[in-house]
Amino acid sequence: MISKAKISSVKPVPGKHALQVEFDNGKRYDVDLREHIRQFLVLRLLKDLSLFGTAQVGEWGFGVSWGDNLEPAAVTLYRLALEQADEVMTG
Known part of the structure; x- marks a missing residue:
């Protein structure tokens, strides 16, 4: 369910504004x-x-953090991931 998405690991893609999540x-x-x-x-x-x-990975896996309140939520990243992968969102 998308509303309960949590992140277990994150790795920036070198040279791009992209993350492997x-x-x-x-x-x-x-x-x-x-x-x-x-x-x-x-x-x-x-x-x-x-x-x-x-x-x-942000606190409790609920987002990705760069400090200074720069922390997109896990559900936002999951939604973007599904959209970019042309997968169907549920929940």
């Missing part, structure tokens, strides 16, 4: 965040690839 359901996706960063001003600091590369 593994969710606690065992599914792994590459998630491109370029458009998301462009769309939301609060994330504009993530245009800096050196900062973007410091991504870590």
Whole structure:
């Protein structure tokens, strides 16, 4: 169920604004965040690839964190992952 998505691991894709994200359901996706960063001003600091590369799993797996309140939620990343993979969202 998407509303209970949790992240078990995250790895920045070198040289890109993308993450390899593994969710606690065992599914792994590459998630491109370029458009998301462009769309939301609060994330504009993530245009800096050196900062973007410091991504870590947020507290309890409920998001990805870069500190300074830069923490997209796991459900948001799961939705983006499914959209980008052309998979159907449920829940």
